[in-house]
Amino acid sequence: MQDVSYTHVKLADYILTEDPELLIGNETVIRIYNNLKNQKEYVTHKDIILCLIQKIEQESDSGKQDVYLEALEYVVYRTPDDDIA
Incomplete structure (x- = not known):
């Protein structure tokens, strides 16, 4: 089994468990x-x-394309960086 350090804890999982409201409205x-x-x-x-x-x-x-671009902007601007502690 692969050992995953905290810095590699997957952010998407973090968002969904810690702050799911960040993704509400962006299906x-x-x-x-x-x-x-x-x-x-x-x-x-x-x-x-x-x-x-x-x-x-x-x-x-x-x-x-516009839908995907809007989703990309949403992810880039509304979610925290990968190196949160």
């Missing part, structure tokens, strides 16, 4: 978090950002 972020959580044991803030960037780059529908 796109919640959906992406849940999809990532199904694929891996820990989901980081950076995992969510990377997934959103990939979705923006791959999406051809400008309306959906």
Whole structure:
């Protein structure tokens, strides 16, 4: 089993357990978090950002791109940094 130090505690899990109100109202972020959580044991803030960037780059529908961009802005500006103590 992999040993995970506190600095590597996954921020998305922290947000959902410590301050779930940060994600209320942004269903796109919640959906992406849940999809990532199904694929891996820990989901980081950076995992969510990377997934959103990939979705923006791959999406051809400008309306959906806007939704993903809004979600990306939400994650970047409304969530704390990875190195919280």
